[in-house]
Amino acid sequence: MEHLPIFSEVVRRVTSMDVILGLLHQRPYTGYEIKHAFQHQFSYFFDASFGTIYPTLGKMEKLGYITKESIPQDNRPVKHLYSLTDEGRKQFREYLVSPLEPESFRCDFLVRLTFGEHLGTDALIRLVEENLNGSRAYLAELEGKWTKFCDRMSPSQEIAIRIGIESNKARVKVLEEGLAKLKGKGL
Amino acid sequence: MEHLPIFSEVVRRVTSMDVILGLLHQRPYTGYEIKHAFQHQFSYFFDASFGTIYPTLGKMEKLGYITKESIPQDNRPVKHLYSLTDEGRKQFREYLVSPLEPESFRCDFLVRLTFGEHLGTDALIRLVEENLNGSRAYLAELEGKWTKFCDRMSPSQEIAIRIGIESNKARVKVLEEGLAKLKGKGL
DNA sequence: AAAGACATGTAAGCCGTTACATGATTAA
DNA sequence: TTAATCATGTAACGGCTTACATGTCTTT
Incomplete structure (x- = not known):
């Protein structure tokens, strides 16, 4: 059909x-x-x-x-x-x-993680480290925006930026734990 | 330039x-x-x-x-x-x-939240509720996948799916709190 | 009777990016 | 002297989606 x-x-x-x-x-x-x-x-x-x-x-x-x-x-x-x-x-x-568009997002980093076995442990660790650094910087940027503008934001804008901040925090945590695990195996 | x-x-x-x-x-x-x-x-x-x-x-x-x-x-x-x-x-x-593509993702829901003031409280609440339900369903799906396949996943695949799960959990929490706040104002 | 799995492909058209094209002003 | 800010646009090209085109078999 x-x-x-x-x-x-x-x-x-x-x-x-x-x-x-x-x-x-x-x-x-x-x-x-x-x-x-x-x-x-x-x-x-x-x-x-x-x-x-x-x-x-x-x-x-x-x-x-x-x-x-x-x-x-x-x-x-x-x-x-x-x-x-x-x-x-x-x-x-x-x-x-209009009807809300279903979220289907294309993420290069997640693609690489999925096929990361073909990359080798060293390169994999570098990849995760790089992304962790990027995520931290990004989180800091969002938090800066939050403290700077939170008094001028509408309730729904608050929700939007807090989704960004909190889901990024969660991501950083997963990345840190995953990295520790990857490095542990290397020793 | x-x-x-x-x-x-x-x-x-x-x-x-x-x-x-x-x-x-x-x-x-x-x-x-x-x-x-x-x-x-x-x-x-x-x-x-x-x-x-x-x-x-x-x-x-x-x-x-x-x-x-x-x-x-x-x-x-x-x-x-x-x-x-x-x-x-x-x-x-x-x-x-090859160099990792920078994450720039386009999210309809976040766009609508950002301009949500033009939508009216009722419609806004409906929008957030819908998305919350969707996020919960999606989280359940990811968790199901995780318990089903975690023993067959490579370390990097584990990281990938846990990013999905944990950042979605964070999102659900923000959505729940935001919704409570929106409804509190309505009373 | 309807829905879903199985199975492949093409054509039109949208939306987007990069590179090209052009240049003055100001701050580090 | 390098980079950033200000300021607008076009052309080539790429990748993706939807709709079109065509079915059978099995399960509910």
Whole structure:
């Protein structure tokens, strides 16, 4: 079988457009600022490159979800500041109430662990160590963000960042224990 | 700036090919069986559809990474059983020692939480409840897999599944606490 | 009667990344 | 002098999903 959708409400992936629409609820943004927000506010669950952001903004303007204000600058390209329209707000609503996309995430590190037997103990230990360091740094970053912004976060944003922090703590713990075990075998 | 790679070792994403190559180290597989393995062994960090698997197998055969054995059947399409070649083994090695892809994962649920203020308390509570139920079910699934297969898992596979289990436990806890808080405000 | 396992494939289209293209200003 | 910040865009190409195309056999 495997067939016959016909009328099922189809699940779509979150796209850059959805997130940009959400972001523009705060205030108008330029493409450059959107990239900055992706990296500094959303990096733990979203990212997109300029190669996505600029064409997406163009598409959104054509669809009437946003309007563009062009601001000339000295020795710089014209700055384009985009604002949300009512159409855009409506579109975002539609995203928010659409069926939630099932979480299926692709993780290079977990793939390598799964096939880690073909890697040799030394390389495996190095892999886990590297990831442990990365996870610790990442955890510190999230905790920094938390202490810095927790007073300005909505209740649901608190949940979001605490999911990041707590699941990362758990990960660090597993990695530490696993590493000790791997090293114990080597002796 | 943002430019000039020139000679940096470029990071590539894990592809279905990498995972198929890893899987075929165990034994020969058909495309259909590979899909099954993706869903039942690897679902918590990888998935791919038939629309990816079959064309990928064709490409891999052309590249000499695998060989095909065709097995005729009654009232069924010819079954193609694929085996790893030395070239394929070599290619997989290259993946294993290539630079680890940085984790950037896109999570619909976290996006919705971040912009959850535009959703209204009731809808937000429903969203969190749904996700909590899903997370609990998923955790149970992982724990089932763990008790079932832990004696047959390599040390690194143990680490992989325990990362899944422990970070999911942490997530469930955050979700429970967050939900209680959201409901407390409603009263 | 329906659902699920078994079994393979193609075509259209979306969404995304990297690399290319261009350059001034300011701080370390 | 190197790197970072500011600022916008296009073109080539890759990988993946969904829908289409086509069934039989077995279990509930």
